[in-house]
Amino acid sequence: MKRKTEKSELIFRIVAYFVLIVFALLCVYPLLYALSASFSSVSAIDKGSVVIVPIEPQGDAFLAVITNNMFWTNYANTLFLTFLGTIWALGYSILGAYALSKKRLLGRKGFNFFLVFTMWFSAGIVPQYQNYLTTTEVFANLGIVDLKWTVVLAMGMNATNIILLRNSFEGVPSEIEEAARIDGATELQILTKVYIPMSKATIATVALFFGISRWNGYFWAYKVMRTQSFSWPVQVYIRDFIDTYTNISGKASGDDVAAYAATHPDYSAVSVVYSMVICAIIPILAIYPFIQKYFAKGVNMGGVKE
Amino acid sequence: MFKLKCDDFLVYDELTGTYSMAADQKVRDEAEKNSWKSTGFTVLKDWRLYAMLIPMILVYFLWKYMPMYELTACFKDPSTGDTLHVNTFSWAGLRYFQVLFTDSDLSPDFWLAFRNTFITAFYGLLFGFPMPIILALFFNEVRSNLVRSVLQVCVYLPKFLSTVIVTSLTLILFRGTAGGLQGEGVVASVFKAFGADKNLVSSGLVFTTQYYRAIYIITDLWEHAGYDSIVFFAAVIAVSPTSYEAAQIDGAGKMAQMRYVVIPSILSTVVIMLIMKIGGLLSVGYEKIYLLLGNGTNSTSNYDVAQVISTLSNQWSETRASDGRALGTAAEMLNNLIGMILVLGANAVAKKASNVSLY
Numbered sequence: 320m321k322r323k324t325e326k327s328e329l330i331f332r333i334v335a336y337f338v339l340i341v342f343a344l345l346c347v348y349p350l351l352y353a354l355s356a357s358f359s360s361v362s363a364i365d366k367g368s369v370v371i372v373p374i375e376p377q378g379d380a381f382l383a384v385i386t387n388n389m390f391w392t393n394y395a396n397t398l399f400l401t402f403l404g405t406i407w408a409l410g411y412s413i414l415g416a417y418a419l420s421k422k423r424l425l426g427r428k429g430f431n432f433f434l435v436f437t438m439w440f441s442a443g444i445v446p447q448y449q450n451y452l453t454t455t456e457v458f459a460n461l462g463i464v465d466l467k468w469t470v471v472l473a474m475g476m477n478a479t480n481i482i483l484l485r486n487s488f489e490g491v492p493s494e495i496e497e498a499a500r501i502d503g504a505t506e507l508q509i510l511t512k513v514y515i516p517m518s519k520a521t522i523a524t525v526a527l528f529f530g531i532s533r534w535n536g537y538f539w540a541y542k543v544m545r546t547q548s549f550s551w552p553v554q555v556y557i558r559d560f561i562d563t564y565t566n567i568s569g570k571a572s573g574d575d576v577a578a579y580a581a582t583h584p585d586y587s588a589v590s591v592v593y594s595m596v597i598c599a600i601i602p603i604l605a606i607y608p609f610i611q612k613y614f615a616k617g618v619n620m621g622g623v624k625e
Numbered sequence: 626m627f628k629l630k631c632d633d634f635l636v637y638d639e640l641t642g643t644y645s646m647a648a649d650q651k652v653r654d655e656a657e658k659n660s661w662k663s664t665g666f667t668v669l670k671d672w673r674l675y676a677m678l679i680p681m682i683l684v685y686f687l688w689k690y691m692p693m694y695e696l697t698a699c700f701k702d703p704s705t706g707d708t709l710h711v712n713t714f715s716w717a718g719l720r721y722f723q724v725l726f727t728d729s730d731l732s733p734d735f736w737l738a739f740r741n742t743f744i745t746a747f748y749g750l751l752f753g754f755p756m757p758i759i760l761a762l763f764f765n766e767v768r769s770n771l772v773r774s775v776l777q778v779c780v781y782l783p784k785f786l787s788t789v790i791v792t793s794l795t796l797i798l799f800r801g802t803a804g805g806l807q808g809e810g811v812v813a814s815v816f817k818a819f820g821a822d823k824n825l826v827s828s829g830l831v832f833t834t835q836y837y838r839a840i841y842i843i844t845d846l847w848e849h850a851g852y853d854s855i856v857f858f859a860a861v862i863a864v865s866p867t868s869y870e871a872a873q874i875d876g877a878g879k880m881a882q883m884r885y886v887v888i889p890s891i892l893s894t895v896v897i898m899l900i901m902k903i904g905g906l907l908s909v910g911y912e913k914i915y916l917l918l919g920n921g922t923n924s925t926s927n928y929d930v931a932q933v934i935s936t937l938s939n940q941w942s943e944t945r946a947s948d949g950r951a952l953g954t955a956a957e958m959l960n961n962l963i964g965m966i967l968v969l970g971a972n973a974v975a976k977k978a979s980n981v982s983l984y
Contacts, residue, residue, distance in 0.1 A: 327878035335763035342760070343779035346851060349794045350782075352811065356797075367800075367808025415681030418674050425668055430678060437689045440965040443957030444911065444935050445942045445950060446695035450688065453709050473688045481681070506673035535787030538912045554789040558916065566803055567796040569832055569919045569926075589797060596790050603785050611778060 350600070357381060357593035361580075364587040380590035383583070384598060389548070390556060394598070396467065397552040400540070401533040403471045408480075408529045413522065416484035417510050438478045451543050466544045470552075474539050475532060480525045487521035488514055524613045534603065557595050564588045699955035704947050721951040725959075735956055737929065738937040742960060745841065745914075745933060746906040752842050754902055756850040758895060761857035762887065780851025792916040795844050801829035832919040837927040841917065845910075860894040861887060896978060904971040907964035911935035934960040 351371060356364060360375035368374055384390055418424055419431060442450075455469050491514055499509050515522060537554040544550045551559070562570040564579040565588045579588050668675065698711050699721055706713030725735045760780065767773040783791070800810040809817070809826055817826045821836070830836040864887055872882045915936050919926035932940075938953030945952065 327880060331879040332766045335766035339760070339763050339767065339776050339780075342851070343776045346779050346783050346847065349798060352798070353794065365806050365808065367806070367810060367814065370811060411680035411684055414677040418677040421674060423671065424674060424678075430682070433682070433685065437685060439968045440693075440961055441689075441908075442692035442696050443954070443961055444939050445953040445957055446692040446698065447688075448939075448942070449695045449698065449709075449711070449950070450692040453691075454687070456709055472684075476684060476689060478685075506671075506677070510677075531785055535785075535789075537787060537789045538915065554787050557793065558789050561793060561796070566806070567793075567800045567829075568916075569803075569829065592793060592797070596793060600786060600790060607782065607785060608778065611781060 353593040353596050357590050357597055359587075359590065361584070361587045361590075364589050377586055377590075380586035381594045383586065383591055384594040390553070390595060390598075392549060393551045393553045393556040396550055397534060397554070397599075400467065400470055400536075400552055401530055404475050404533040405526060405530045407471060408475050408477070409522070409526050412477075412481045412484055412525065412529075413510075413515070416481050417488055417514060419481070419485045420488035434478050434481060437476075447539075448542055451539070455543070465550065466547050467550045469543055470536075470540050475529060475536065477528065477532070480528055483521055483525055484518070487518040491517050520613065523610075527610050527613060531603070553595070553599050557592065557599065560588075560595065561592055565592060696954060696958055699951055699958055701951065702948075703950040717951070721948065721955045722959075724948070724952060725955055731952065734932070734937060738932045738934045738956070739960070741930060742907060742909060742933040744930075745838070745909050748838060748842055749845060749909065750902055750906065753845055753849060753853075754899060756846055757853035758857050758891075760850060760854040761861050761891075762883070764854065764858050765861045765887075777851070780854070782851075783848045784852035786848075788910070788912045788916060791844060791848055792913060795840065795917065796829075796831055799830045799840060801832075802827045803829060831917055832927050834927060834930045837917070837930045841914075841931075844913075856898060857891060857894060860891040864890045897975060900971045900975045900978075904968040905964075906967055907960060909933055909935075911939075915939070 352369070355371060355373040356369050357380055358373040358376050358378065359369045360377055363369050363374035415434075419427065419434075421427070424430070441447075451469060451473060454473050455466060458464075458469060495513055495517075496509055499513050504512065535554065536552065537558065540552050541555045541558070544555070548556075548559075558568075561568050563575055565571060566576055567589070576588070695711055698714065700716060700718060701711065701714035702717040702720075703714060705715045724731055726732055764773055764777065767776065798810040798812040799816075800806075800813060802809050808814070813821075813826050813830055816830060816836070817823065821830065825833045825835060831840055868886045868890070869882060872886050877885065911933065914931055914933055917927070918931050918936060919928065934956050938957045941949035941956075942953040943949065
């Protein structure tokens with residue numbers, strides 16, 4: 320009896336290890352491929368002979384990206400949008416979540432509903448786009464002409480994040496708040512000196528959620544800033560490059576692709592795409608090992624809520 | 626009887642043999658008497674708390690609720706007023722819904738996108754839901770913390786890549802030989818080796834009606850399965866080791882342990898996550914679909930299987946100057962109303978089934 324038990328456990332464990340290792344390799348492989356393809360020659364890319372290591376290595380594609388001013392302008396835009404967008408979203412989310420976490424707030428249920436309703440029903444792409452156009456016009460009347468501000472202020476809302484913060488604030492014992500109040504702390508002081516330090520982990524998680532979604536955002540930045548390429552984030556630039564100079568998305572005209580290939584004989588446009596992809600994910604890869612545990616925590620906090 | 630009913634707020638004094646009101650209750654009575662006065666007082670005293678709400682309310686009002694007002698565009702003729710101000714349009718009743726349902730030109734597109742939305746969502750659920758659970762069960766088998774952490778770092782990683790990068794990698798790895806290339810993408814050649822049609826491979830598998838859905842699901846699993854396993858893994862490791870030991874002593878093999886120990890203990894998490902998934906079913910990732918759509922004029926386009934309501938609405942609003950906005954708004958409104966019914970239905974079921982309400 321005992322031996323049989325051990326055997327089925329062993330088989331299960333072997334299967335588990337096998338599946339996990341294969342899946343983990345598959346998850347990493349496209350990135351390794353991207354790295355080697357960005358350093359491979361034109362003919363190797365065209366033949367599709369790159370599998371894991373660079374073939375006939377060249378560094379020109381990477382160099383072309385590094386010396387591409389437009390790319391780095393757009394990269395700076397991404398940094399700008401991510402940094403300000405995260406601070407803005409985190410700011411109003413923390414303030415709102417703090418107020419919502421207070422039982423003495425009148426109409427608390429109503430405010431919660433106001434927030435949660437946006438998770439149930441969204442207007443959709445077309446109405447949202449029309450609304451952004453109106454916003455842009457209002458901003459222009461106020462003297463804010465750069466479309467980047469529409470992206471920073473009007474996008475990247477996430478009610479789930481606010482609820483995560485609210486739940487975390489609700490978990491702070493009210494005795495501490497009362498003690499602070501007796502010591503004469505104002506509402507804002509209680510928030511900044513008591514609640515924020517005690518909810519650091521959640522705030523870090525939520526900040527990362529906001530930040531990653533900003534860094535990765537494409538669709539709305541593209542829709543709203545389509546005609547203003549100097550304000551694009553890097554994601555829009557990469558996609559635009561693919562749609563203009565390579566065949567892979569099926570959107571480029573053959574002439575543009577041929578012209579690019581003729582004027583850049585040393586490297587393939589695909590290598591350039593991969594080099595840009597590598598540049599765009601380096602910041603995420605750099606902070607990823609440190610933030611990964613926060614994400615795991617954040618998901619579990621938001622997973623089940625009674 | 627009287628004593629039983631009242632002794633939570635009456636205190637019996639044994640010395641004098643009388644009842645007196647509990648101090649708490651006196652305070653509560655007083656507060657109730659002055660409740661209207663004190664309400665106004667608290668709001669005034671707490672004005673800072675209400676001020677803190679204002680930025681959030683403003684942001685949500687301007688960019689979540691104002692678009693809902695824009696929804697009225699589906700009942701209005703967009704060619705009649707100032708494009709920026711929907712209130713200047715004249716009413717057109719249900720004309721555009723009629724077009725969606727019956728127009729011989731447009732309604733086939735609409736129904737196709739409608740069907741694709743459901744099919745994409747359904748396949749996403751069918752394959753995307755079990756995979757994270759399986760991964761979580763497998764992660765539980767890895768005894769070494771270091772090995773497990775390394776594996777987890779790898780499988781969570783794709784979740785942090787942007788849609789543009791994921792779709793770029795997809796398009797390149799599945800790319801065909803169109804445009805004079807001599808070889809196809811690496812993954813496309815794997816598909817070819819397993820018997821995929823040569824012509825389809827060379828035209829780019831993503832742009833074929835036969836392979837688009839499979840690729841969509843595979844890349845979705847690649848992106849989300851690892852990360853989604855976190856919740857289930859937390860549930861699996863919460864199972865007490867003594868439960869396993871008890872089962873082992875009773876002679877349970879691995880499958881029996883799964884069946885009688887692990888599955889029952891993670892079931893509530895599974896049910897809740899399933900309900901959540903069903904609730905969000907129709908909000909399929911339009912960004913990814915938008916980026917994987919072919920150009921339409923291409924004879925090998927994937928429109929027939931890829932186009933969903935949101936991408937179709939977006940396309941209409943861009944290409945049909947006279948009525949695209951109204952039609953797109955109408956289509957999205959239908960889609961999102963059904964989505965809302967699913968969320969609320971799922972939540973009601975969750976409440977009934979497990980006494981856990983998600984919202």
